[in-house]
Amino acid sequence: DGGITQSPKYLFRKEGQNVTLSCEQNLNHDAMYWYRQDPGQGLRLIYYSQIVNDFQKGDIAEGYSVSREKKESFPLTVTSAQKNPTAFYLCASSILPTGEIFNEQFFGPGTRLTVL
Amino acid sequence: AQKITQTQPGMFVQEKEAVTLDCTYDTSDPSYGLFWYKQPSSGEMIFLIYQGSYDQQNATEGRYSLNFQKARKSANLVISASQLGDSAMYFCAMKSGGYNKLIFGAGTRLAVHP
Numbered sequence: 001d002g003g004i005t006q007s008p009k010y011l012f013r014k015e016g017q018n019v020t021l022s023c024e025q026n027l028n029h030d031a032m033y034w035y036r037q038d039p040g041q042g043l044r045l046i047y048y049s050q051i052v053n054d055f056q057k058g059d060i061a062e063g064y065s066v067s068r069e070k071k072e073s074f075p076l077t078v079t080s081a082q083k084n085p086t087a088f089y090l091c092a093s094s095i096l097p098t099g100e101i102f103n104e105q106f107f108g109p110g111t112r113l114t115v116l
Numbered sequence: 117a118q119k120i121t122q123t124q125p126g127m128f129v130q131e132k133e134a135v136t137l138d139c140t141y142d143t144s145d146p147s148y149g150l151f152w153y154k155q156p157s158s159g160e161m162i163f164l165i166y167q168g169s170y171d172q173q174n175a176t177e178g179r180y181s182l183n184f185q186k187a188r189k190s191a192n193l194v195i196s197a198s199q200l201g202d203s204a205m206y207f208c209a210m211k212s213g214g215y216n217k218l219i220f221g222a223g224t225r226l227a228v229h230p
Contacts, residue, residue, distance in 0.1 A: 031216055033216075040125075040222070041223070042120075042209075042221050042223055043161075044220070048216075048217065058217065088159060090161060092161075094216055096216075104166060107153075107160055108160070109158070110159040
């Protein structure tokens, strides 16, 4: 079945450690996104990528890094520079944006990161 | 600045009744899209319905309909014949400009009572 997978589902990290969250999609989508969700809040965009080897910062990119070496994969690294990394992280993908044409984002199941 | 506002932190509805979840938006772009997503307790985001700024008719998808009032910049979600499985967080989101960046509201938690 086509979809987006994220692993792991739960992740625990000690302060000062970098950690990488996986996101893979087999929908043949060009665009991929990472969002952060804090309790009781909506999603905020961290990074997005519209093509392999290219990505742009979203609204809260500080303390995060990404790579896009393959179309199917868009891993997110939470670095030690991220001051408050405990949150729920959601990966999404879509066809390339084309003006007014409707193109929904499909979301993965999410990774819940807790810093101990 | 682009912004989505959901003023209802929580809503209660009786099973089989209809419920309206409010959403107002702010953008200066003439072309934009409005989305509603459902987030059950498991965490995944489920797409419900979409309304384009140039769509002449209100969007409908099964029990979901979108009450789009462009002049008032509102895009309220109406769920008819509520079911217990509708209990979840509901997010309104907007896409505007040439990119596919979604801006989300803070969400409304809906509880359906038997």
